[in-house]
Amino acid sequence: MRTVLAAAIIVLLTGSAYCQSLSTSGGRPALGFPLGDKPSAPPDPQSAEHEKAYKSAIEKIPPKPKTDDPWQGVRSTQQNQKTGR
Numbered sequence: 001m002r003t004v005l006a007a008a009i010i011v012l013l014t015g016s017a018y019c020q021s022l023s024t025s026g027g028r029p030a031l032g033f034p035l036g037d038k039p040s041a042p043p044d045p046q047s048a049e050h051e052k053a054y055k056s057a058i059e060k061i062p063p064k065p066k067t068d069d070p071w072q073g074v075r076s077t078q079q080n081q082k083t084g085r
Helices: 002-020 047-060 077-083
Strands: none
Touching: none
16 A cells, blocks of 8 residues: 555656656647747837836936945844843
């Protein structure tokens, strides 16, 4: 009984691994595997406008001030005074 259960577990585990493998000699291709040449889409005329709007929005964001202590927001000065550190 144990050997049958062990064999069933091994078959189930190898079956899922087989489906995920990239195999060109049979089997199912993995998700995201290109199944042929896709026709190239014509260029989007709005993409240049979107790119320009994105860049202008990014330039409007103020620069973040750099802090010397990365743990500044985690530690409190009161706690450090109580422990003597």
